[in-house]
Amino acid sequence: DESVLDNIETRLLKWKKFFVSNDDNFGTERQMGLFGELSFLNNIAAKQVGFEEALSSWVGADFDKQDFLFNDCAVEIKTYKASKSPHVTISSAYQLYTSKEKLYLAVYSLSINFQGLSVEDIIKSIEVKIADVESFYKKLFSYGYKANFQVELLKFKIDKILFFNVDNKFPKITPIDIDSRIHNVKYTVDLLKCNEFLLERIKL
Template sequence: MTTTVIDLRSGEHEQQRIILSLQKQVDRDIFEALCNALIISLKNATDSVSALAISLSHLRRWKAFLAGHSQQLSAEEVRGLFAEITFLSELLDQDIFSDNAVDSWLGAERSHQDFIFGNTSVEIKSISGTERSTVRISSEDQLESINEFLFLRIYRISALTESGAARSLNEIISMTNLKLKNAESIDAFDRKLAACGYIPLPQYDLPRFMISEVNTYKIEGDFPRLIRSELPAGVTNISYDLQLENIASYKCDEQLIFKDI
Protein backbone atom coordinates (compact mmCIF):
# COMPACT_ATOMS: atom_id res chain seq x y z
CA MET A 1 0.00 0.00 0.00
CA THR A 2 2.40 2.65 -1.23
CA THR A 3 0.09 5.58 -0.51
CA THR A 4 -0.19 4.86 3.22
CA VAL A 5 2.39 4.87 6.01
CA ILE A 6 1.65 2.51 8.94
CA ASP A 7 3.31 3.35 12.24
CA LEU A 8 3.06 1.36 15.50
CA ARG A 9 3.59 3.46 18.64
CA SER A 10 3.24 2.97 22.36
CA GLY A 11 0.60 5.15 23.98
CA GLU A 12 -0.48 5.89 27.52
CA HIS A 13 -1.33 3.13 30.01
CA GLU A 14 0.73 0.57 28.08
CA GLN A 15 -1.57 0.83 25.08
CA GLN A 16 -0.44 0.50 21.50
CA ARG A 17 -1.51 2.81 18.73
CA ILE A 18 -1.62 2.37 14.99
CA ILE A 19 -1.14 5.59 13.06
CA LEU A 20 -2.07 5.59 9.38
CA SER A 21 -0.81 8.46 7.25
CA LEU A 22 -1.88 9.29 3.71
CA GLN A 23 0.97 10.23 1.41
CA LYS A 24 -0.88 10.97 -1.83
CA GLN A 25 -4.03 13.10 -1.74
CA VAL A 26 -5.19 11.59 -5.02
CA ASP A 27 -5.93 8.39 -3.05
CA ARG A 28 -7.96 10.15 -0.36
CA ASP A 29 -11.18 8.24 -1.18
CA ILE A 30 -9.48 4.86 -0.85
CA PHE A 31 -7.72 5.93 2.35
CA GLU A 32 -10.99 7.12 3.89
CA ALA A 33 -12.67 3.84 2.94
CA LEU A 34 -9.81 1.89 4.53
CA CYS A 35 -10.09 3.85 7.79
CA ASN A 36 -13.88 3.51 7.97
CA ALA A 37 -13.71 -0.23 7.31
CA LEU A 38 -11.03 -0.62 9.98
CA ILE A 39 -13.17 1.24 12.53
CA ILE A 40 -16.09 -1.10 11.83
CA SER A 41 -13.86 -4.17 12.12
CA LEU A 42 -12.60 -3.01 15.52
CA LYS A 43 -16.06 -2.37 16.93
CA ASN A 44 -16.29 -5.80 18.58
CA ALA A 45 -12.65 -6.14 19.64
CA THR A 46 -12.54 -7.11 23.33
CA ASP A 47 -8.96 -6.15 24.24
CA SER A 48 -5.83 -4.52 22.85
CA VAL A 49 -4.32 -7.83 21.74
CA SER A 50 -7.32 -8.78 19.61
CA ALA A 51 -7.61 -5.19 18.36
CA LEU A 52 -4.01 -5.26 17.15
CA ALA A 53 -4.47 -8.65 15.49
CA ILE A 54 -7.64 -7.49 13.72
CA SER A 55 -5.96 -4.27 12.61
CA LEU A 56 -2.90 -5.94 11.14
CA SER A 57 -4.99 -8.63 9.44
CA HIS A 58 -7.26 -5.96 7.99
CA LEU A 59 -4.34 -3.91 6.69
CA ARG A 60 -2.72 -6.97 5.11
CA ARG A 61 -5.95 -7.73 3.24
CA TRP A 62 -6.18 -4.17 1.97
CA LYS A 63 -2.58 -4.29 0.84
CA ALA A 64 -3.22 -7.52 -1.06
CA PHE A 65 -6.44 -6.14 -2.49
CA LEU A 66 -4.89 -2.91 -3.74
CA ALA A 67 -2.00 -4.84 -5.26
CA GLY A 68 -4.35 -7.06 -7.26
CA HIS A 69 -7.28 -4.82 -8.20
CA SER A 70 -7.05 -1.67 -10.24
CA GLN A 71 -10.60 -1.41 -11.57
CA GLN A 72 -13.98 -0.83 -10.02
CA LEU A 73 -16.70 -3.45 -10.17
CA SER A 74 -18.80 -3.36 -13.33
CA ALA A 75 -22.50 -2.49 -13.15
CA GLU A 76 -23.36 -6.17 -13.54
CA GLU A 77 -20.92 -7.16 -10.78
CA VAL A 78 -22.37 -4.52 -8.45
CA ARG A 79 -25.88 -5.84 -9.02
CA GLY A 80 -24.78 -9.45 -8.57
CA LEU A 81 -22.95 -8.68 -5.32
CA PHE A 82 -25.97 -6.70 -4.10
CA ALA A 83 -28.14 -9.81 -4.62
CA GLU A 84 -25.70 -12.11 -2.80
CA ILE A 85 -25.40 -9.74 0.17
CA THR A 86 -29.19 -9.47 0.27
CA PHE A 87 -29.47 -13.23 0.66
CA LEU A 88 -26.72 -13.27 3.29
CA SER A 89 -28.68 -10.66 5.22
CA GLU A 90 -31.78 -12.84 4.94
CA LEU A 91 -29.80 -15.78 6.32
CA LEU A 92 -28.79 -13.69 9.31
CA ASP A 93 -32.44 -12.81 9.88
CA GLN A 94 -33.18 -16.54 10.22
CA ASP A 95 -31.25 -16.56 13.52
CA ILE A 96 -28.46 -18.66 12.06
CA PHE A 97 -25.20 -18.03 13.93
CA SER A 98 -23.49 -15.18 12.13
CA ASP A 99 -20.19 -17.00 11.71
CA ASN A 100 -22.00 -19.92 10.06
CA ALA A 101 -23.91 -17.54 7.79
CA VAL A 102 -20.74 -15.86 6.56
CA ASP A 103 -19.02 -19.24 6.17
CA SER A 104 -21.91 -20.41 3.99
CA TRP A 105 -21.29 -17.60 1.49
CA LEU A 106 -19.01 -19.14 -1.12
CA GLY A 107 -19.64 -16.88 -4.11
CA ALA A 108 -16.40 -15.02 -3.47
CA GLU A 109 -14.54 -18.33 -3.52
CA ARG A 110 -15.81 -19.29 -6.98
CA SER A 111 -17.72 -22.27 -5.64
CA HIS A 112 -20.24 -23.97 -7.93
CA GLN A 113 -23.07 -22.43 -5.88
CA ASP A 114 -23.08 -19.12 -4.03
CA PHE A 115 -24.28 -20.50 -0.67
CA ILE A 116 -23.98 -23.91 0.96
CA PHE A 117 -25.30 -24.64 4.45
CA GLY A 118 -26.43 -27.88 6.02
CA ASN A 119 -27.50 -30.12 3.15
CA THR A 120 -28.66 -27.18 1.02
CA SER A 121 -27.05 -25.34 -1.90
CA VAL A 122 -28.39 -22.03 -3.24
CA GLU A 123 -27.42 -20.32 -6.48
CA ILE A 124 -28.17 -16.57 -6.51
CA LYS A 125 -29.01 -14.67 -9.68
CA SER A 126 -30.00 -11.08 -10.32
CA ILE A 127 -31.81 -9.50 -13.24
CA SER A 128 -32.50 -5.83 -13.81
CA GLY A 129 -36.00 -4.44 -13.82
CA THR A 130 -35.81 -3.85 -17.58
CA GLU A 131 -34.31 -7.17 -18.63
CA ARG A 132 -36.22 -9.89 -20.38
CA SER A 133 -36.98 -12.83 -18.15
CA THR A 134 -33.88 -14.96 -18.60
CA VAL A 135 -30.90 -15.67 -16.41
CA ARG A 136 -27.41 -16.65 -17.47
CA ILE A 137 -26.14 -19.99 -16.16
CA SER A 138 -22.39 -19.66 -16.39
CA SER A 139 -21.24 -23.27 -16.12
CA GLU A 140 -22.33 -26.89 -16.24
CA ASP A 141 -21.78 -27.09 -12.46
CA GLN A 142 -24.03 -24.26 -11.23
CA LEU A 143 -27.26 -26.26 -11.28
CA GLU A 144 -25.82 -29.56 -10.05
CA SER A 145 -24.95 -30.29 -6.43
CA ILE A 146 -23.94 -33.20 -4.23
CA ASN A 147 -26.20 -31.79 -1.51
CA GLU A 148 -29.73 -33.08 -1.09
CA PHE A 149 -31.42 -29.75 -1.81
CA LEU A 150 -30.54 -27.27 -4.56
CA PHE A 151 -32.34 -23.97 -5.14
CA LEU A 152 -32.14 -21.16 -7.66
CA ARG A 153 -33.07 -17.78 -6.14
CA ILE A 154 -33.59 -14.84 -8.49
CA TYR A 155 -33.80 -11.19 -7.48
CA ARG A 156 -35.26 -8.64 -9.87
CA ILE A 157 -33.41 -5.42 -9.03
CA SER A 158 -34.26 -1.91 -10.21
CA ALA A 159 -32.12 1.20 -9.88
CA LEU A 160 -34.35 3.77 -8.15
CA THR A 161 -32.02 6.47 -6.92
CA GLU A 162 -34.78 8.80 -5.71
CA SER A 163 -36.63 6.22 -3.60
CA GLY A 164 -36.13 6.50 0.14
CA ALA A 165 -36.42 2.72 0.48
CA ALA A 166 -33.68 2.03 -2.07
CA ARG A 167 -30.22 0.96 -0.91
CA SER A 168 -26.79 1.29 -2.47
CA LEU A 169 -24.20 -1.48 -2.44
CA ASN A 170 -22.29 0.37 0.29
CA GLU A 171 -25.46 0.73 2.36
CA ILE A 172 -26.56 -2.89 2.21
CA ILE A 173 -23.04 -4.09 3.06
CA SER A 174 -22.90 -1.73 6.06
CA MET A 175 -26.35 -2.88 7.21
CA THR A 176 -25.32 -6.52 6.91
CA ASN A 177 -22.08 -5.85 8.78
CA LEU A 178 -24.09 -4.52 11.72
CA LYS A 179 -25.90 -7.87 11.98
CA LEU A 180 -22.64 -9.75 12.55
CA LYS A 181 -22.10 -10.62 16.19
CA ASN A 182 -18.37 -11.18 16.60
CA ALA A 183 -15.00 -10.02 15.31
CA GLU A 184 -14.31 -13.33 13.54
CA SER A 185 -17.47 -13.02 11.43
CA ILE A 186 -16.69 -9.40 10.56
CA ASP A 187 -13.15 -10.37 9.60
CA ALA A 188 -14.38 -13.23 7.39
CA PHE A 189 -16.98 -10.96 5.80
CA ASP A 190 -14.33 -8.35 4.97
CA ARG A 191 -12.05 -10.99 3.46
CA LYS A 192 -14.80 -12.33 1.23
CA LEU A 193 -15.80 -8.85 0.10
CA ALA A 194 -12.19 -8.11 -0.82
CA ALA A 195 -12.04 -11.38 -2.76
CA CYS A 196 -15.05 -10.14 -4.75
CA GLY A 197 -13.11 -6.99 -5.65
CA TYR A 198 -15.10 -4.74 -3.31
CA ILE A 199 -13.87 -1.97 -1.06
CA PRO A 200 -16.28 0.69 0.27
CA LEU A 201 -15.53 3.43 -2.24
CA PRO A 202 -17.85 6.46 -2.58
CA GLN A 203 -18.51 5.35 -6.17
CA TYR A 204 -20.67 2.54 -4.77
CA ASP A 205 -23.02 5.01 -3.06
CA LEU A 206 -24.87 5.00 -6.39
CA PRO A 207 -26.91 3.56 -7.92
CA ARG A 208 -29.42 2.76 -5.20
CA PHE A 209 -31.47 -0.38 -5.73
CA MET A 210 -34.91 -1.71 -4.95
CA ILE A 211 -35.77 -5.39 -5.11
CA SER A 212 -39.08 -5.57 -6.93
CA GLU A 213 -39.47 -9.34 -7.10
CA VAL A 214 -37.90 -12.46 -5.59
CA ASN A 215 -38.54 -15.97 -6.89
CA THR A 216 -37.19 -19.26 -5.61
CA TYR A 217 -37.03 -22.45 -7.67
CA LYS A 218 -36.31 -25.96 -6.46
CA ILE A 219 -33.92 -27.76 -8.80
CA GLU A 220 -35.15 -31.32 -9.10
CA GLY A 221 -36.46 -33.91 -11.53
CA ASP A 222 -36.74 -32.62 -15.09
CA PHE A 223 -35.74 -29.04 -14.31
CA PRO A 224 -34.24 -27.77 -17.61
CA ARG A 225 -30.47 -27.59 -17.21
CA LEU A 226 -27.16 -28.71 -18.65
CA ILE A 227 -25.07 -30.50 -16.04
CA ARG A 228 -21.61 -32.02 -16.11
CA SER A 229 -22.74 -35.55 -15.26
CA GLU A 230 -24.95 -35.69 -18.37
CA LEU A 231 -22.73 -33.96 -20.94
CA PRO A 232 -21.12 -35.94 -23.76
CA ALA A 233 -17.44 -36.69 -23.28
CA GLY A 234 -15.28 -33.76 -24.35
CA VAL A 235 -17.96 -31.08 -23.89
CA THR A 236 -17.04 -28.52 -21.23
CA ASN A 237 -17.17 -24.83 -20.25
CA ILE A 238 -20.90 -24.56 -20.95
CA SER A 239 -22.91 -21.37 -20.43
CA TYR A 240 -26.50 -20.77 -21.45
CA ASP A 241 -29.61 -18.66 -20.87
CA LEU A 242 -32.53 -20.08 -18.92
CA GLN A 243 -36.03 -18.79 -19.71
CA LEU A 244 -37.91 -18.16 -16.49
CA GLU A 245 -41.33 -18.81 -18.00
CA ASN A 246 -40.27 -22.39 -18.67
CA ILE A 247 -39.36 -23.09 -15.04
CA ALA A 248 -42.44 -21.55 -13.44
CA SER A 249 -43.71 -24.97 -12.33
CA TYR A 250 -40.59 -25.39 -10.16
CA LYS A 251 -41.26 -22.22 -8.17
CA CYS A 252 -41.50 -22.94 -4.45
CA ASP A 253 -42.06 -21.29 -1.09
CA GLU A 254 -38.88 -19.43 -0.16
CA GLN A 255 -39.02 -20.83 3.37
CA LEU A 256 -38.05 -24.23 1.97
CA ILE A 257 -34.53 -22.83 1.61
CA PHE A 258 -34.26 -22.14 5.32
CA LYS A 259 -35.79 -25.31 6.73
CA ASP A 260 -32.39 -27.06 6.87
CA ILE A 261 -30.82 -24.34 9.05
Protein backbone atom coordinates in the same frame (compact mmCIF):
# COMPACT_ATOMS: atom_id res chain seq x y z
CA ASP B 1 1.44 -36.51 -6.35
CA GLU B 2 -1.52 -35.79 -8.57
CA SER B 3 -3.85 -34.65 -5.80
CA VAL B 4 -1.27 -32.09 -4.62
CA LEU B 5 -0.92 -30.75 -8.16
CA ASP B 6 -4.70 -30.47 -8.46
CA ASN B 7 -4.85 -28.51 -5.20
CA ILE B 8 -2.07 -26.18 -6.33
CA GLU B 9 -3.80 -25.57 -9.67
CA THR B 10 -7.11 -24.84 -7.94
CA ARG B 11 -5.41 -22.38 -5.55
CA LEU B 12 -3.61 -20.61 -8.42
CA LEU B 13 -6.87 -20.25 -10.35
CA LYS B 14 -8.54 -18.72 -7.30
CA TRP B 15 -5.69 -16.22 -6.90
CA LYS B 16 -5.86 -15.41 -10.61
CA LYS B 17 -9.58 -14.68 -10.33
CA PHE B 18 -8.93 -12.63 -7.19
CA PHE B 19 -6.43 -10.35 -8.88
CA VAL B 20 -8.39 -10.10 -12.12
CA SER B 21 -11.53 -9.07 -10.26
CA ASN B 22 -9.76 -6.74 -7.86
CA ASP B 23 -9.82 -3.73 -10.17
CA ASP B 24 -12.15 -0.80 -10.63
CA ASN B 25 -14.31 -2.66 -13.15
CA PHE B 26 -17.27 -2.88 -10.82
CA GLY B 27 -20.05 -2.07 -13.23
CA THR B 28 -23.80 -2.57 -13.06
CA GLU B 29 -23.79 -6.34 -13.62
CA ARG B 30 -21.22 -7.06 -10.93
CA GLN B 31 -22.91 -4.68 -8.49
CA MET B 32 -26.24 -6.40 -9.11
CA GLY B 33 -24.67 -9.80 -8.48
CA LEU B 34 -23.13 -8.77 -5.17
CA PHE B 35 -26.31 -6.91 -4.19
CA GLY B 36 -28.34 -10.10 -4.70
CA GLU B 37 -25.98 -12.26 -2.65
CA LEU B 38 -25.71 -9.76 0.20
CA SER B 39 -29.49 -9.27 0.23
CA PHE B 40 -30.00 -13.01 0.51
CA LEU B 41 -27.41 -13.24 3.30
CA ASN B 42 -28.87 -10.30 5.23
CA ASN B 43 -32.60 -10.81 4.78
CA ILE B 44 -33.13 -14.53 4.27
CA ALA B 45 -30.17 -16.68 5.35
CA ALA B 46 -29.39 -14.76 8.54
CA LYS B 47 -33.02 -14.88 9.66
CA GLN B 48 -33.06 -18.66 9.35
CA VAL B 49 -29.59 -19.73 10.51
CA GLY B 50 -28.07 -16.62 12.12
CA PHE B 51 -25.49 -14.18 10.77
CA GLU B 52 -22.37 -16.18 11.61
CA GLU B 53 -23.56 -19.36 9.87
CA ALA B 54 -24.94 -17.33 6.98
CA LEU B 55 -21.54 -15.68 6.52
CA SER B 56 -19.63 -18.97 6.67
CA SER B 57 -22.10 -20.49 4.19
CA TRP B 58 -21.51 -17.67 1.69
CA VAL B 59 -18.99 -19.12 -0.76
CA GLY B 60 -19.91 -17.18 -3.90
CA ALA B 61 -16.98 -14.85 -3.26
CA ASP B 62 -14.69 -17.88 -3.12
CA PHE B 63 -15.69 -18.82 -6.69
CA ASP B 64 -17.31 -22.05 -5.54
CA LYS B 65 -19.96 -23.93 -7.49
CA GLN B 66 -22.94 -22.28 -5.79
CA ASP B 67 -23.18 -19.02 -3.86
CA PHE B 68 -24.32 -20.52 -0.54
CA LEU B 69 -23.62 -23.98 0.87
CA PHE B 70 -25.60 -25.03 3.92
CA ASN B 71 -25.71 -28.41 5.68
CA ASP B 72 -28.47 -29.96 3.57
CA CYS B 73 -28.84 -27.60 0.63
CA ALA B 74 -27.10 -25.25 -1.77
CA VAL B 75 -28.44 -21.95 -3.09
CA GLU B 76 -27.48 -20.20 -6.31
CA ILE B 77 -28.30 -16.47 -6.49
CA LYS B 78 -29.11 -14.71 -9.76
CA THR B 79 -30.30 -11.20 -10.60
CA TYR B 80 -31.88 -9.56 -13.61
CA LYS B 81 -33.11 -6.08 -14.48
CA ALA B 82 -36.81 -5.62 -13.77
CA SER B 83 -37.17 -3.81 -17.10
CA LYS B 84 -36.16 -6.96 -18.98
CA SER B 85 -37.58 -10.45 -19.34
CA PRO B 86 -36.74 -12.83 -16.47
CA HIS B 87 -33.84 -14.64 -18.07
CA VAL B 88 -30.79 -15.69 -16.06
CA THR B 89 -27.38 -16.77 -17.31
CA ILE B 90 -25.82 -19.94 -15.92
CA SER B 91 -22.07 -19.62 -16.34
CA SER B 92 -20.92 -23.20 -15.79
CA ALA B 93 -22.12 -26.80 -15.79
CA TYR B 94 -21.58 -26.91 -12.03
CA GLN B 95 -23.74 -23.96 -10.97
CA LEU B 96 -26.94 -25.99 -10.98
CA TYR B 97 -25.31 -29.26 -9.91
CA THR B 98 -24.67 -30.31 -6.32
CA SER B 99 -24.18 -33.35 -4.10
CA LYS B 100 -26.36 -31.69 -1.44
CA GLU B 101 -29.85 -33.01 -0.75
CA LYS B 102 -31.49 -29.93 -2.28
CA LEU B 103 -30.55 -27.12 -4.63
CA TYR B 104 -32.45 -23.85 -4.84
CA LEU B 105 -32.26 -20.98 -7.31
CA ALA B 106 -33.07 -17.58 -5.79
CA VAL B 107 -33.64 -14.86 -8.38
CA TYR B 108 -33.80 -11.14 -7.63
CA SER B 109 -35.56 -8.73 -9.97
CA LEU B 110 -33.82 -5.37 -9.48
CA SER B 111 -34.38 -1.83 -10.69
CA ILE B 112 -32.05 1.14 -10.31
CA ASN B 113 -33.70 3.52 -7.86
CA PHE B 114 -32.18 6.49 -6.02
CA GLN B 115 -34.35 5.64 -3.02
CA GLY B 116 -33.00 2.10 -2.92
CA LEU B 117 -29.86 0.62 -1.38
CA SER B 118 -26.31 0.22 -2.68
CA VAL B 119 -24.01 -2.71 -1.94
CA GLU B 120 -22.20 -0.44 0.50
CA ASP B 121 -25.45 0.22 2.38
CA ILE B 122 -26.03 -3.52 2.85
CA ILE B 123 -22.39 -4.10 3.80
CA LYS B 124 -22.66 -1.52 6.60
CA SER B 125 -25.91 -3.12 7.77
CA ILE B 126 -24.29 -6.58 7.95
CA GLU B 127 -21.01 -5.39 9.44
CA VAL B 128 -22.56 -4.30 12.74
CA LYS B 129 -24.31 -7.65 13.17
CA ILE B 130 -21.35 -10.04 12.83
CA ALA B 131 -18.32 -10.86 14.95
CA ASP B 132 -15.86 -11.87 12.24
CA VAL B 133 -15.75 -8.63 10.25
CA GLU B 134 -12.32 -9.48 8.81
CA SER B 135 -13.59 -12.68 7.20
CA PHE B 136 -16.55 -10.76 5.78
CA TYR B 137 -14.33 -8.17 4.13
CA LYS B 138 -11.96 -10.83 2.77
CA LYS B 139 -14.91 -12.33 0.93
CA LEU B 140 -15.99 -8.90 -0.30
CA PHE B 141 -12.50 -8.13 -1.60
CA SER B 142 -12.38 -11.53 -3.32
CA TYR B 143 -15.63 -10.64 -5.04
CA GLY B 144 -14.07 -7.45 -6.36
CA TYR B 145 -15.45 -4.94 -3.87
CA LYS B 146 -13.22 -2.13 -2.61
CA ALA B 147 -13.86 0.29 0.22
CA ASN B 148 -12.33 3.16 -1.79
CA PHE B 149 -14.06 2.71 -5.13
CA GLN B 150 -13.60 5.36 -7.78
CA VAL B 151 -16.77 4.15 -9.53
CA GLU B 152 -20.36 5.09 -8.80
CA LEU B 153 -22.16 2.64 -6.56
CA LEU B 154 -25.69 2.29 -7.85
CA LYS B 155 -28.76 2.01 -5.65
CA PHE B 156 -31.18 -0.83 -6.31
CA LYS B 157 -34.74 -1.64 -5.36
CA ILE B 158 -35.87 -5.26 -5.10
CA ASP B 159 -39.03 -5.59 -7.16
CA LYS B 160 -39.48 -9.33 -6.80
CA ILE B 161 -37.76 -12.45 -5.41
CA LEU B 162 -38.41 -15.81 -7.04
CA PHE B 163 -37.43 -19.17 -5.56
CA PHE B 164 -37.06 -22.28 -7.72
CA ASN B 165 -36.59 -25.90 -6.77
CA VAL B 166 -33.77 -27.17 -8.99
CA ASP B 167 -34.65 -30.86 -9.18
CA ASN B 168 -33.91 -33.42 -11.87
CA LYS B 169 -36.57 -31.96 -14.17
CA PHE B 170 -35.42 -28.35 -13.95
CA PRO B 171 -33.90 -27.19 -17.28
CA LYS B 172 -30.15 -27.29 -16.80
CA ILE B 173 -26.85 -28.58 -18.13
CA THR B 174 -24.71 -30.47 -15.63
CA PRO B 175 -21.31 -32.23 -15.79
CA ILE B 176 -23.01 -35.61 -16.18
CA ASP B 177 -24.86 -34.35 -19.27
CA ILE B 178 -21.85 -33.29 -21.32
CA ASP B 179 -18.79 -34.86 -22.86
CA SER B 180 -15.77 -34.65 -20.55
CA ARG B 181 -13.84 -32.96 -23.36
CA ILE B 182 -16.11 -29.91 -23.09
CA HIS B 183 -14.71 -27.56 -20.46
CA ASN B 184 -16.82 -24.41 -20.64
CA VAL B 185 -20.61 -24.20 -20.72
CA LYS B 186 -22.71 -21.03 -20.56
CA TYR B 187 -26.45 -20.86 -21.20
CA THR B 188 -29.58 -18.86 -20.45
CA VAL B 189 -32.74 -20.07 -18.68
CA ASP B 190 -36.13 -18.52 -19.45
CA LEU B 191 -37.79 -18.33 -16.04
CA LEU B 192 -41.20 -17.62 -17.57
CA LYS B 193 -41.23 -21.26 -18.63
CA CYS B 194 -40.24 -22.58 -15.18
CA ASN B 195 -43.39 -21.85 -13.17
CA GLU B 196 -43.80 -25.51 -12.21
CA PHE B 197 -40.63 -25.24 -10.12
CA LEU B 198 -41.61 -22.07 -8.22
CA LEU B 199 -41.63 -22.14 -4.42
CA GLU B 200 -43.23 -19.68 -2.02
CA ARG B 201 -40.23 -19.89 0.30
CA ILE B 202 -37.18 -22.01 0.97
CA LYS B 203 -35.99 -23.68 4.17
CA LEU B 204 -32.23 -23.68 4.75
